[in-house]
Amino acid sequence: MIIPIIASLVALGFVVFLSFDVIKQNQGSSRMIEISQAIQDGAKAFLKREYIYIGIFVLIISALMAAAPLFTDVELGWRTSVAFIAGAVASALAGYIGMSIATRANCRTTQGALTGGLQGALRVAVSGGAVMGMSVVGLSLLGLCIVYIVFDGDPVVINGYAMGASLVALFARSGGGIFTKGADMGADLVGKVEAGIPEDDPRNPAVIADNVGDNVGDVAGLGSDLLESYVESIIAALAIASLIGLSSDSLKMIPLYIASAGIIASIIGIIFVRITGRSNPQGSLMGGTYVSAILTAVATYVIVSKFGTDFTEDGHSYLAMGPFWATICGVVSGIIVGFFSEYYTSNKYKPVKKLAEESKSGPALTVTGGIAIGMASTAFPVLALAGAVMLSYHFAGIYGVAMAALGMLATTGMVVAVDSYGPIADNAGGIAEMAKLDPSVREITDNLDSVGNTTAAIGKGFAIGSAAFASLGLLAAFMKSAHVDVADIKDPRVLAGLLIGGMFPFLVSSMLFEAVSKAAFQMIEEVRRQFKEIPGLMEGKVLPDSAKCVDISTKGAIQGMLLPGSLAIVTPVLVGLLLGPDALAGLLVGALVTGVMLGIQMANSGGALDNAKKYIEEGNFGGKGSDTHKATVIGDTVGDPLKDTVGPSINILIKLMAVISLVLAPLFI
């Protein structure tokens, strides 16, 4: 266990170094500092309230787990509940640290753009994002190791750790997502569409809330999302190694070693970006991602060669190098998923260009076309995932499926760094606009934002693919724990489970949509009110009451996340108790099947609608201000909650239900 502990401490050391590197940068003018401070305050206030509610959930659930009736074994109950709390704390802490630095990096990125151009801005933004990335992997792996050592590697207890991380992820992702999109839609619909003022205009009272949203949704929310995937891919492999009757014990250590190697490779990747970013930012980000991926693959080969042994699983024999090839299957399928997200959502390719052209006939065809693109985009990724499932199973059984997930997630540090840097650049642009800096600064930050898009697409592919693989691993572990040898798809209880599970992502999606709409609706009313009632606001003489808007988003997000979150926890328990573990296995698979489809569809519909708008704004089919542009603005507003609230939450939902089922498996026998 010493290797993963050292690796995670190195990651945390790097967090400290990067944090100081960000903070020592120049913050810019007093107006910039003021705006950044408002964003920091808003984000902190939201996170505090969010964490209070999450804390209550965590306490109730851990109390229930610690209570004897849930487990046959009282000792097992409280141990699991301790591990559960540890997982929740690790995730919450990572989100807090990452967001604190991200909200400090924004004005410094603006200042970097002002004084150092694209290169100056890139370095601050990447460092800010890397804090989130390294906090995620460092804290979660360190916590996992501690739990592992304290509880003697008891696999049932360790599953509780994953459940804690998963619970926080669902609330953070859905709450953050509702916050950011409610604010965004509200700001856009009144500001851009009704009042005709530009994006991020300081007169718009919802703009600060919109910028806060970028941080709590796309930085803290995303971080907790990938932290969960990361932890679960490791734990799924551990659980399978313990439960499914693997013949070799060294297979338990391999996932931890690969995760350690991934951390070091991610650090090298980030350093690569810092060094090469001066000359070619686009190539440098891609390069850093490739460097860390290739180093991880090489390390995996070495680790599996050294520690792997031929093994048997459920009576089948597998070769020692099987887990390595399974990892490669995972990585390749993740890259394919990412490639097709890029193809269907980038305005360099046909689908988005066609969507932009169809928008000439008005917003109805834009929206329909956007939905159609997302649906079409499920085809090849799903074929790739299905192929990877069969191949990784062929190479190393169900252990191989978990290893495929781990393959995609070993470089989580790097992936989160690249993903979090986008919202920092976005914030920097907002600050430039609000502080009325020269438009050239805004151009730099916009450029910075778009540079990371391709790399982020691959990250998205990894997130979706790994969610599927990790939940398959958890499913297999659950079935073993709950003594379900076979769940036949024509068995009526399994079928009922499949149908209910398949429905669940639809139901939760509808709730999240409603929550975003409600928050946006209230935001719209408030912005309209301020425009009307605050004298001098539209003339730019006084500042709007931004705090009120942050408060509306906060309340909307908290209210909106509670019901879907509670349902996701209660449903597997109810199905398991009322219909039995066979039906619960069906539920998990049903949710996986529709969840993967909706996850891919929503991410890509949203992306395509967003980029169709950008394509028009570049001057095509009439450009900004034309009817075609208006159609795509409406399309983008429909797509926003799809890609940033609902789609990502569905990914977590699948995994949360799987991990709850696994932890509570003894209850359903």
Added chain:
Amino acid sequence: MIIPIIASLVALGFVVFLSFDVIKQNQGSSRMIEISQAIQDGAKAFLKREYIYIGIFVLIISALMAAAPLFTDVELGWRTSVAFIAGAVASALAGYIGMSIATRANCRTTQGALTGGLQGALRVAVSGGAVMGMSVVGLSLLGLCIVYIVFDGDPVVINGYAMGASLVALFARSGGGIFTKGADMGADLVGKVEAGIPEDDPRNPAVIADNVGDNVGDVAGLGSDLLESYVESIIAALAIASLIGLSSDSLKMIPLYIASAGIIASIIGIIFVRITGRSNPQGSLMGGTYVSAILTAVATYVIVSKFGTDFTEDGHSYLAMGPFWATICGVVSGIIVGFFSEYYTSNKYKPVKKLAEESKSGPALTVTGGIAIGMASTAFPVLALAGAVMLSYHFAGIYGVAMAALGMLATTGMVVAVDSYGPIADNAGGIAEMAKLDPSVREITDNLDSVGNTTAAIGKGFAIGSAAFASLGLLAAFMKSAHVDVADIKDPRVLAGLLIGGMFPFLVSSMLFEAVSKAAFQMIEEVRRQFKEIPGLMEGKVLPDSAKCVDISTKGAIQGMLLPGSLAIVTPVLVGLLLGPDALAGLLVGALVTGVMLGIQMANSGGALDNAKKYIEEGNFGGKGSDTHKATVIGDTVGDPLKDTVGPSINILIKLMAVISLVLAPLFI
């Protein structure tokens, strides 16, 4: 076999009676006759071209089936291919007859409204719709009996009959759906939105195409859709009785007797509407539906009491009355599904009212809200279906699941009659508008249209529920035929099948969306061109070139239906051959799970968006012409293809893949 033959001949006799009853009515003024003739010609021209393409598919597939390599048994091959052709012909013929009378009933309904008010119009429209309904049940049951007798009740051969009906249904539904929505969106977007002229204005060149679309999509397409469900529910029960090792032979006859009873009950229901319709049209339609449903339930009780015996299936024992209770489960779940469609889509209830209110913030929130309503509406129907699956299984095993489907579909004659009467009333309204009759006539036909909506919602519930049950029955029969004893959901091949199957409805949906958008786009360009280039058109001095618009929709529909149709045929074959029958079983279940969700979601999203618009038009939240109204018009345009093209086609897709797998099962062993 004499009973079902007599019942189907009675149905066909009733068709002849009703047809004469429609034709003998007054057609109205020469302008009305002219318009009706144009609609007839357009519909016939489309159906002719559509049937040529379907014919080519049928011939190729039957030739392949007759060819030895597909089947181990050459004789079985050509017999199946003959049954396949018979199923296709029965469906095509029913569609043709129904549509011929429907396109003749339209102007006569207008005239009925003019001279006899609501009651006068109701009678013609119901008779016209009933022709479609009784043709569907009469022809399909007669054909089935003939095939059964000719081929000595060989279950494998009879499955071919279902496959023929299914193939025609997919093409007719998707082709008709693309036609009608392409024309509708085109007519609305240029006419209503751009030129600001009312719906069905004679100056709009796309209006005739729109009216043709109502007939080819909502009459012929819907008829072939329910014909397929009807045939498959009977055949699934027959196949299970033969394959699954039921101990009693009389169980084979029960489905045919219940179907016969349903025909007679439907005829009584239609006569009830004709008699009572004079005083209270709304209550009369509901009453007729209830009368036929209750009579069928009573008859089922009598039939099962008389012919049922205790039986064993796969080693489990079931009581003689089990199949009756299974039927009741099906009917109750269908009513629940229908009730919730009504709740989520009617503007009498909260969801649509809230959607209308949200539309005050613009079209983006309308569309998002509409999608959310559809997603939320999956919850209770799916719980009802899952419960009904478990209960009907409990009462009579997998045979019970097929009987549940039959319970919903026995009254297909009545359901189709009520469903087809809507588009006839819609057409009648269009003719009133184009012939410039007094607005009071239009009011009557609009009222007539809305009267049938609640009844139609229950029909929709039956269509969706029965599709799920019928395909579960076919799935079980397939697994038995293909010697797949167990398909475990954690088996990698089954999982791969589940994922690919789950993706398939998304892929096909995207293709259908694209086809509708493309047809609408071309229609928009053509209407704009005619408005600009034909002198005197906008002043109402000359008539537009409607034939050109019909031609555009026809081409768009034919082109659009070929690819998804071919994929639906080829995919199960490829998966079965490449990945094996286990994966194919997974594919069918995966498609079922996402297909049921998308089917319900799309139907109800579309319905809610439609009725939110109507709610605004009734004068709420600003009424006609307000910004809120514009937002809901855009929402309705997005919802239209959801509910009338894509959603219904997905239902058929699920069943078509299941029946193809069943027919070709010997190939995959």
